[in-house]
Amino acid sequence: MGKSLFIAEKPMVARAFAAVFNDNLTKHDGYLEGDKTVVTWCVGHLVTMSYPEVYDPALKKWSMSSLPFIPDNFLYEVIPGVKKQYDIVSRLLTRDDVSRIYVCTDSGREGEYIYRLVRNQAGVHDKDERRVWIDSQTDEEIKRGIREAKPESDYDSLSDAAYLRAREDYLMGINFSRLLTLKYGNQMASFLNSKRQVIAVGRVMTCVLGMVVRREIEIRQFVKTPFYRLLAQTDSDEKNGISFEWKAVKGSKYFNSPLLYKDNGFKQRNDAAELARLISGSDELFHKDLAGCDIELTVTSVHRKDEKKNPPLLYNLAEIQNDASKFFKISPDQTLQIIQSLYEKKLVTYPRTDARVLSSAIAREIDKNIRGLSQLPIFKPFTDQIFASGSYKKIGSTRYTDDKKITDHYAIIPTGQGLGALKGLNATEQRVYETIARRFLAIFYPQAVYKKTSVEAVNGSEHFFSNERYLDKEGYLAVMHYSFFKDKNDATAGNKLPAEIKKGDKIKIRALSIKEGETSPPKRYTSGSMILAMENAGSLIEDDELREQIKSNGIGTSATRAGILEKLVKNKYLSLNKKTQVITPTLTGEMIYYVVGYSIRPMLDPVLTASWEKGLSEVADAKIGEDEYMTKLTAFITKYTDRVKGENNGEVLSKCFNYASQFYKKGSYGGMAREKSTGKNRQGTAEKTQTKETKQ
Template structure:
């Protein structure tokens, strides 16, 4: 008997639908026509035990216990999951062969692996476990996945990466929450100081941005525009060029190169007025812009926030329903924006489904050229899962709510972009000398829409007359344009997600910054929405319209903690190393041992510093008591003391 172990009941039902009939439903499983069985997890059936399971003394929080580092890690079932775990253990024992059908990501890999190992599977039976990667729950897609089984041994590194993250989060969150809570209580604070390796730096990003805005003082800066005309009587044309200050002006500029001294700008404007000018160089090039890649989860959440003001969690929930309930899109928790080349053969059926499901995109489908192969089709950049795209299922969307229709349309349009030509445009750049000063004029104009025809917003064309090197011009006048520096913008859902995805911009360490530009951001695709939501639940963040700001409690917490815990550097380093583990470029021990040593140093410093740094926290501790032990599901929210 072959046992298929799915991550959740909806996936199990989709697998059973692709297997021989008749089917017989039993308690916690489905028997299929050829004698095989499909069963399922309910997210994580197992969870880390509490510290007191290692030593009853740990139930009471004391400095002398820290850091708590288990020698032999233990897992346990929960009352909610114990029955299904027992069913699975019995079926695993009876089965001759096992097929792992967790979600195609590191968390999905781990949660089924945990059950297999917890059930005592060893030797050849363990080596012969097969892996089925399902990204599309339509029956035809599942059948294709079942015909392409791989050895589960290929995914050991992915599972190890998830295991390292789970244990590291337990070590970090539990130990630091205890040490800083104990210190705060010495100062009279009655609540729990919840510290997480992702949530705390994210809160730090928002709190620091809020403070930057509060202390920001706007300053005027000045630009100079030259109003120019050509001298050819048969073809007189007027245009403007912008002054490019020389190195001699650097002392009058800020770090962004803006001129801060009005008299300097006025002097330049005066010197160029009613003066002859000459074209030093003129380039006119035809350029192209390739289509944007299909979505991963973060990119979809960012676009949905910009276009519809949806929160990250709203988008994730909608996507889960479109994937599991309606089977209209592929696996949504993907961090990939690429597609396997063999998926090209399904382009016709997928585009026909889009035309059927979304009438507004019928014309876009009819104009698509499915013989085109964009950069998205790249096997080297696809492993366990691929970009989020529509499935080939035909279904009217009228029964779906507006938000679900909007998200489906975004995903469909992004997919259709792959079958449109590049956007072509012309770009001209002129360098002009006026009385020894350099001025630049640029223009850009569309040649052909290409994929941009699918989007409402079109760029406005600008033009320059045809110029040539050495051509004489005349500057009618120089104009000083006064502007004011602007404070950074408050975070929104879109910009906060973008910050998490591109965390290198906020990392202080130069070497780490350079490395992180090519690696993961803060948190993962599957967890970012949950991290943001957690900070709202703990009343560390608040919304003002579309703006996201830190609450007074959140700001005070960041001010009270050591800076290193509130910066993204360390957790971004973690994500980089966890990714390296999944790519077999780093070992579990190589990640965990240095982490344990660092944890000891942080705790020693926290104890040595005393409670002074935490003395000014607002007394709203019961907020943390309520949320600190809140249980959660696998993805989208956090497990107790994790994050």
């Protein structure tokens, strides 16, 4: 029998594989070799799709007549900068003495694509190919992956999806970027006083650009609405005593009144003051708050209950990218790089995962991960408690273990191994590791329990309400005291409701006050919240549990979302504040939004963009075929290419450009800073044009 060749995606991963072999491996240029084993690596992608001019030199010049460009057979070529390593890998793949190939690239769609490109370019035939699928780079997991490696043909559908994803991005990018640049590039360049303007369009990145611009328009056009609430205090000093808030419930004089903004607030202060006057019999409230009054409320109901809060689900890549953006003000791409490094150091499991649960297989052996963490003083009190309670034994029957919610990999968790590498990590890397470890340990702890008391009281036909909430049992929250944060008391009680308060009690009110509030505009995306919005097909859902319930195919994948944001910033279509991680559009980005909106509007639709990703998942699952997907793709590209060729939106786009430019400071054409939004509508023909466009 010949030798076995192991091909990894990166040199460091190859070294991790080589470490498990006892085969006298010696170093060579670009690979390691022993008596029975050869280990080599790619350096990311070695092969890529060829540009149109490779098909026909005439296609190097952009022209409308050459569009749509949809080749019958796609061409591929070796990337010049990595040709040396490609030649090494290609030679090893086709060596006569190599009889079996173990594919050890990243266990996912893109890792599969990297290998298939090299294999096909090298012309590999009649080899026994096996797929190694692992969740971490610990020695045990690597050995298990090799031992359980499946025939590479089992992953043909995944490969089909990978090729289709690349072809889709290629065809949309080349056709629509050339199309819109030829049609409107000069108009944009003239407006921006630049020599040339390429309008780069992508299946995912254009949709993300649209999400950011739409949010900016919503903020820009937002008009603050004031409202006025009536509060009653048992003490004239509002820092003391109990505070009650009035609400217009059934029976109130103001129930369903047009004077209300909501059931607890008036549109006008005078109306709130009139209510206060009716309750107190004082005219002073038209001008100021009233202290020293003597009003009585009668308690009509008292409800006491326990509120239980579960430990959150484990981290997937999107969740940790969001938290790292909030905690450490680092970009999703930086977070991915850090977790990838932790993975390669054997500290955590595979990072590019969408799952937030454990597999039943790992749940059965989870004590190994916990025991490893017990070696670290910062975590030992928690691991001791987990072992003492035996909670780890039952984790397989909880919501934190679910094989049905795992496609490629389970959640990101600490392996409990590689701990020697911790000393070499920088501060941010150590904090990211701590964040992952605490989220992991928390699932073995009980729920946090809050005590909540709700009181309703009346004065005549008007109802007042007071609520108290405080932390009674810390539960899993004991684990969540991060070393890099000052602890905050999680008890949220503001009022001090007497424990003996009961229905029928009379409560003396010593002060009435009117509190002014105002509606808030939508929040701008941060780099982290954008990742979550992409995961949920354009919906930024803050609630952790709700987000998991409605989760479906999102925009892009866990492996690509961070890179998409980076590309938009690099192209100067978006601006990223590194201190706050807040994302805003540039003038160039907003202009492209209008160009696409009037030309190929579906490219801005998150739901439609997510449907393309869902289609790729269906190909990977062998639910639909490659030909069916390509037919729909080519029809879409042809339809919109022909449509754009036959229309001219130059005039309406000029109005949109003029409208947008007033919100940006003059500067470099791609990096024009966004002016601070005033929250007021700006009138004018251009705005009316833009507003109509956003509603279409």
